[in-house]
Amino acid sequence: MENAHKKKEIAEKKGQTEKVHKEEKKEVKLDLKGCGDRKCPYHGNVSVRGNVFRVTVISAKVPKNAIVTRSLAKYVKKFERYKKMRSRLNVHNPLCINAKVGDIVEIGETRKLSKTKNFVITKIVGREK
């Protein structure tokens, strides 16, 4: 009987500790300002420096992620003409901006945010027609 009682007590204690843990987590979430995204240029700890481009969003399926495209004109010496080129970039899409497909956005260079991302969307400029 004593053993069973002890087990019950332990179970109750475990339950209590879990609850406390959850409450702590909630408090931490409330403490974060703005959108709570650490990689946000306004509310996180990411500084924008270096290149700034104006690009078009072509995919925004993954949360906090966007694929953008940038058109370039590269000079070809042999033909004395410009060649149209495109570059695709994987950029960070902060929660408070949340750009969608077709948006024209401004992106800024940051530190490496993940394996493939080192740019972040800083603002939405307009929409592609």
Ligand SMILES: [Zn+2]
């Ligand atoms: Zn934000």
